[in-house]
Amino acid sequence: MAPIYCVPLDGFPLKILHEIGSELGRTFHAPVHFLPEVDTTEQSYDHSRGQHNSSSILVMLNSIIPTDHARIIGITTADLFIPIFTFVFGEAQIDGPAAVVSGQRLTNEYYGMEANNLIYYERLLKECTHELGHTYGLRHCLSDGCVMRKSTYVEDIDFKTSEFCPECRTYMEAK
Amino acid sequence: MKAEEFGILIVDDEFGVRDSLTRWLEKDNYRVEAAGSAKEALLKLDTGSWDIALVDLKMPGMDGIELLQRIREIDEQIAVVIITAYATVDTAVEAMKIGAYDYITKPVDPDDISRLIQKALEHQTLAKENILLKSNIQEMQEQYKLIGESPAIRKCLEMVDTVSKTDSTVLIRGESGTGKELFARAIHLASHRRFCPMITVNCGALPDTLLESELFGHEKGAFTGAQYRRKGRFELADGGTIFLDEISTISPKTQIDLLRVLETKQVTRLGASKTLKLDFRVICATNENLESLIKEGKFREDLYYRMNVFTLHVPPLRERRSDIPLLVEYFVQKYVQAMNKPVRSVTSEAMDMIVRYTWPGNVRELENVIERAMVLCKRDRIDVDDLPFGLYAQVEGDNRDSLANVERAHILRILHRTDWNITHAATMLEIDRSTLYNKIKRYQIDR
Numbered sequence: 001m002a003p004i005y006c007v008p009l010d011g012f013p014l015k016i017l018h019e020i021g022s023e024l025g026r027t028f029h030a031p032v033h034f035l036p037e038v039d040t041t042e043q044s045y046d047h048s049r050g051q052h053n054s055s056s057i058l059v060m061l062n063s064i065i066p067t068d069h070a071r072i073i074g075i076t077t078a079d080l081f082i083p084i085f086t087f088v089f090g091e092a093q094i095d096g097p098a099a100v101v102s103g104q105r106l107t108n109e110y111y112g113m114e115a116n117n118l119i120y121y122e123r124l125l126k127e128c129t130h131e132l133g134h135t136y137g138l139r140h141c142l143s144d145g146c147v148m149r150k151s152t153y154v155e156d157i158d159f160k161t162s163e164f165c166p167e168c169r170t171y172m173e174a175k
Numbered sequence: 176m177k178a179e180e181f182g183i184l185i186v187d188d189e190f191g192v193r194d195s196l197t198r199w200l201e202k203d204n205y206r207v208e209a210a211g212s213a214k215e216a217l218l219k220l221d222t223g224s225w226d227i228a229l230v231d232l233k234m235p236g237m238d239g240i241e242l243l244q245r246i247r248e249i250d251e252q253i254a255v256v257i258i259t260a261y262a263t264v265d266t267a268v269e270a271m272k273i274g275a276y277d278y279i280t281k282p283v284d285p286d287d288i289s290r291l292i293q294k295a296l297e298h299q300t301l302a303k304e305n306i307l308l309k310s311n312i313q314e315m316q317e318q319y320k321l322i323g324e325s326p327a328i329r330k331c332l333e334m335v336d337t338v339s340k341t342d343s344t345v346l347i348r349g350e351s352g353t354g355k356e357l358f359a360r361a362i363h364l365a366s367h368r369r370f371c372p373m374i375t376v377n378c379g380a381l382p383d384t385l386l387e388s389e390l391f392g393h394e395k396g397a398f399t400g401a402q403y404r405r406k407g408r409f410e411l412a413d414g415g416t417i418f419l420d421e422i423s424t425i426s427p428k429t430q431i432d433l434l435r436v437l438e439t440k441q442v443t444r445l446g447a448s449k450t451l452k453l454d455f456r457v458i459c460a461t462n463e464n465l466e467s468l469i470k471e472g473k474f475r476e477d478l479y480y481r482m483n484v485f486t487l488h489v490p491p492l493r494e495r496r497s498d499i500p501l502l503v504e505y506f507v508q509k510y511v512q513a514m515n516k517p518v519r520s521v522t523s524e525a526m527d528m529i530v531r532y533t534w535p536g537n538v539r540e541l542e543n544v545i546e547r548a549m550v551l552c553k554r555d556r557i558d559v560d561d562l563p564f565g566l567y568a569q570v571e572g573d574n575r576d577s578l579a580n581v582e583r584a585h586i587l588r589i590l591h592r593t594d595w596n597i598t599h600a601a602t603m604l605e606i607d608r609s610t611l612y613n614k615i616k617r618y619q620i621d622r
C-alpha cells in the first residue's frame with residue numbers, strides 16, 4: 001500500500017496528529033509519514049464567513065503531495081465549509097489523493113458540554129478514517145455502525161464505530 | 176431504488192458551488208452532473224434523465240425561475256429545488272407557486288440538504304402513486320356518478336368488470352354527456368394499471384399537427400416552434416392507460432400513425448430517430464357512428480378493428496330513467512357542499528318533471544340543471560320553479576311539446592307557488608276553482 005501523508009494545518013496539535021496517524025496506518029495497512037505544518041489561511045480563509053474553504057485546502061494538499069499513488073490528509077482545528085453549506089466536518093476527493101478533517105465541531109465544548117478528550121479523539125479518528133475511505137473510492141455506506149456511514153451531526157459520528165463494515169472492509173482489502 | 180439510479184443535476188454559475196456540491200452528492204452514490212448556466216442545463220436535460228434539479232436562482236442570462244418554467248414544459252416529473260440567498264427568499268417562494276419542489280437558503284446545513292434530497296427522491300418514487308392516490312379518491316367519488324341500479328347500467332358495470340381484467344383495447348360508445356370518460360376511468364381503476372396514470376387526450380380539441388406532437392411527443396427542432404424536447408401522452412401513460420376521446424375526429428394521417436402505435440406499442444417522438452418501447456392500455460371513445468364513417472371512407476377499417484376488441488355501450492339517460500333520482504340526490508349533495516346552501520332535496524313535483532324529461536344532453540345536462548337549480552333555490556328543497564322552463568315543455572310523452580304538457584307543468588308550478596291554495600292558484604291562472612280541480616284530476620297532479 002502506498003503511504004499516507006499526514007499534515008497538521010494551522011497549528012493543529014502534533015501529539016494528537018501522531019496518535020491519529022498511526023491508527024490510520026493500522027486501519028489502512030499503509031506506512032504513515034508526517035509532513036511539516038502548513039498555514040492555509042491565505043489560500044482558504046473566507047473573511048466574510050470566518051471559516052476555511054475545504055475545497056481550497058484540497059487543492060493545496062494536491063500540490064504538496066510528495067509521491068504518486070499516495071494519500072494525503074490534512075487535519076485542522078479551523079471550521080470548514082464548502083460553498084452553500086454552513087459547515088462540513090471534512091471533505092475528500094473520491095479516488096482522489098486528498099482529504100481534510102476539522103476538529104472544531106468534534107469537541108464537546110463546541111456544543112456547550114464538558115470537555116472529554118477521549119470522545120474528541122474517537123470522533124476525530126472516525127472522521128479521518130471516513131474521509132480517507134473516500135480517497136480510496138468508498139462511497140457512503142448504509143450499514144449501521146460502519147465508519148463510512150454519512151454523518152451530518154456529531155451524534156451521527158458517535159453512533160457509528162471507527163471500523164469498516166464487512167462489505168467496506170472487503171472493498172478495502174481488495175485495494 | 177438504489178441511490179445510483181437517481182440523477183441529480185446541479186445548475187449554478189459559480190464553479191465552487193458546482194464543484195463541491197457535485198463531490199458531496201457523489202459520495203451518496205447519486206449520479207451527479209453540473210451545468211454552469213441554464214442553457215447548458217437545458218442541453219443536459221435534453222440528453223439525460225434527471226430526478227432532481229438543484230437550480231441557483233440568480234444566474235446571468237436565463238435565471239432560475241425561467242429555467243424552472245422551461246423544465247416544467249419539458250418534464251413535469253423532475254423535482255426542481257431552488258437555491259437562493261436570504262435576500263431572494265420571496266422569489267423562491269414565488270418559484271414554489273410555479274412548480275418548484277422546494278428551496279434552500281444559502282448557506283444550508285448539510286443535514287438539511289441531505290434530508291431534502293432524500294425527501295425529494297422518495298417523492299419521486301412515490302410521485303406517480305401519490306398523484307394517483309389523490310386522484311383515485313377524487314375519481315372514486317366521480318365514479319359514484321356511475322351510480323345506478325337500472326338493468327342498463329348494471330350491464331355496463333359488469334362489462335367494466337370483465338374488460339378491466341384484460342389488457343385489451345376498449346371502444347366506449349355513447350351519446351355525449353353519458354360519462355364515457357368516467358367509464359374509462361372505472362376500467363382503468365379496476366385494472367392492474369391503476370397505480371400508473373390514466374392520460375386523457377381529447378382528440379377533437381386539437382388541430383391535427385398539434386395532436387401528433389401531443390400524442391407522440393417531439394424532439395427539439397422537430398418543427399418550427401419546437402424549442403425543447405417534450406414527452407408525448409403515450410410516454411406519460413407508460414405503465415397506465417391512455418384514453419383517446421372523440422377518436423372519430425382524427426385525420427387519415429394520424430389514423431395510420433395511431434394504428435402503428437397500437438400494433439407495435441412503440442412510439443417515436445416527432446423528429447427522433449429512436450423508438451421507445453412502451454406499455455400502455457388504450458381506451459377510445461366516440462359518439463359518432465364509426466361504421467358509417469368507414470363506409471364514407473373517413474375512418475380506417477383496420478384501425479376500427481384494432482380499437483374495437485371490446486365495445487362498451489353507455490346507455491343514454493332516458494334509457495335508464497330509474498337511476499335519475501339517485502343521480503339527482505348525488506348532484507344535490509355535491510353542490511350542497513360546494514355552495515354551502517341548506518338545500519336538502521327535491522320536491523316530488525320537481526323530481527317528477529326531471530324524471531320525465533328526455534335529457535338529450537344526458538348525465539352532464541342533468542348535472543347542469545341541478546347546479547343551476549341549486550343557485551336559484553331559495554328554500555330547502557328544489558322546486559319546479561327552480562328548473563329551466565325547457566323542462567316543462569319537453570317532458571316526455573307521446574307529444575311532449577303539446578299544449579297539454581305545457582299546461583300541466585304551468586299548473587303544477589302555480590300550485591307550488593301558492594302552496595296548493597286552490598283559490599289563489601285559480602285566481603292566478605284566471606280560471607275558476609272547479610276548472611282547476613278538473614285539470615288537477617285530468618293531469619293526475621298530486622301534492
Ligand SMILES: [Zn+2]
Nearest residue numbers: 130134150202
Ligand atoms: Zn463521507
Ligand SMILES: [Zn+2]
Nearest residue numbers: 141146165168
Ligand atoms: Zn460500510
